[in-house]
Amino acid sequence: MPTSDSHASMADVARRAGVSVATVSRALHGSPLVSVETAARVTAAAEELSFAISRVASGLASGRLGRIGLLLGGPLHGWFNGTVIDAVHDRLTPADVELTIFRIRDRAERDVFFTRLPARRNVDALIVASFALTGAEHTRLQTLGVPLVYLNQRVRGVPSVAIDDVAGARDGVRGLLGLGHRRIAFVRSVQRNPGFRYSADRRVEGFRSAMAEAGVAERDQLVVDAHDLDAGDEVLATVLTRSEPPTAVAADSDELAIGILAAVVRAGLRAPDDLSLLGFDDHALAGRLGLSTVAQPAALTAGEAADLALTLAAGRVPARRTIVVPTRLILRRTTGPVAPRAAA
């Protein structure tokens, strides 16, 4: 019988099944070294005692924790982070690996994380999502002693899964150019805490690249900073009060674009008639709102990262250490040819 009123231990199961703890362990892990009859007896005994292997004990003995960490910046309820958590969890579950969330909110928490490294000796692998890590931080992570996988971020020598932000933004802007737009503004979200988004600058780069390619001089490449996801009105005002206002606006995220879209409606204007609007991400609401966007398959990216982490955690060698996931331009109802009023 169990030692106390709490949980049954493997020894209890062993006693009940009339075998040794070693056999119980093997049977419960589905080892082929155990005869079917014995395995059945053990399984039955475990069932009757409501026994479950303790992950801590097992982890201590085997050195494998059965847990993968996910390091995130920013709010977990944002579209990107939420999607990532979802996708990673879905890949880990079938492998019977658990997910532990590490989140960094601000500079202070960030320093604490990299100082204490709470993931140390605590996860089998760590997925690092969308940070713009400093060199020092990156070096520090290397001392963690567990495999790392970078998500939406490229660093030489570290396994990573990422979209090509430059190409994505470039394709999006090319799409606008293809619709005849020449005066295009790019709206960039400026975080209060720099370093929390790896992609931001690269998307601006893609914009500039497409514009240059179309022969637009750098000084005519309008880049507007949004200091807040709710800065829609402000951005719209900035843009529309120019002497030659743009005919299209590309934002570096859908969440930002949606805010601008709302501002457009509030201003009594219409998209795309008065202004074409393009987002980035393919946020869950983008389709519902008809927002044109550069879709990044975040779920896929995160899923690949999880697979990579699982492989590394198991000590196996992955087929590819660096994976680039493609983006895709989706034109919905907020983009249209330039000067549609003349055409109508």
Next chain:
Amino acid sequence: MPTSDSHASMADVARRAGVSVATVSRALHGSPLVSVETAARVTAAAEELSFAISRVASGLASGRLGRIGLLLGGPLHGWFNGTVIDAVHDRLTPADVELTIFRIRDRAERDVFFTRLPARRNVDALIVASFALTGAEHTRLQTLGVPLVYLNQRVRGVPSVAIDDVAGARDGVRGLLGLGHRRIAFVRSVQRNPGFRYSADRRVEGFRSAMAEAGVAERDQLVVDAHDLDAGDEVLATVLTRSEPPTAVAADSDELAIGILAAVVRAGLRAPDDLSLLGFDDHALAGRLGLSTVAQPAALTAGEAADLALTLAAGRVPARRTIVVPTRLILRRTTGPVAPRAAA
């Protein structure tokens, strides 16, 4: 020196500091039983060896895992679940407790969870969010052997933190009634997988209660089912093609309401001029889109649940085992007095 090329152990630190492992343990946990000089020596040695206490070993020895589980249904990137993860994580971090996510996507995963109880012997407490648990499931959870906290769900005898869905919906509908609306439709999200949202039915109940209170007969209380968050057009059509179409629509979630709002705009109509629209939750986008709503402070609710879980996990007795968090009606731009065209 460390045994292998991997991590330093407590014994290594003890050797280096010239003390016993017990003292190292005490020092690193900030026990007052250790003299300051000794503690300093230990801390220094640990630092030099990049030593960090292994949570597994510590958990095995102490019986305290330093980890709290969060059981969720539905997508983790949805507004509610995302906000909950955020808030719970924020409360656990200062207590140096980690967060492990358990997510159930469908019936099958649900059965697996309650059969295997992967949280067993694996977390110090479990927060169960927004499920409509069956009696059997609830009973099964009791056998888990760890403290439970129910979030947005009330069950006798179990510690819980929840909003009052009935009162929330009632207040919302009362608000519409106060604006002169009498023909009000309530849109309810019908999940493919029943049992994944505890609140749904209770919000309908609140609607009925407010309507009855205003003297509207039950057969005139229009309840429309939305089988999908994208069913905006469908819902709008159902509602507007009635012989006496409602002047206001209340949805049981903001995500649903936003879909309806988009449908309204697509139909060339305007809110609130042609139709008043009320949501529920106060989703991050609600404010941005001007959506009137019944706000539920999900972050607060989840935070309280986390605190409760921490208290219970530590074996302490909480001040209150049952907490009800208030909702608040926020009227923004999608609701207005009935028949504003006549008034204009």
Next chain:
DNA sequence: CTGTTAGCGCGTTCAC
């Protein structure tokens, strides 16, 4: 204040 002695519950050699 510090060291010693036992485990915590399981995995993993080895024998048999």
Next chain:
DNA sequence: GTGAACGCGCTAACAG
């Protein structure tokens, strides 16, 4: 195919 013995790295109870 199965069992015995040892160790994973730390905490806890008791001595001193």
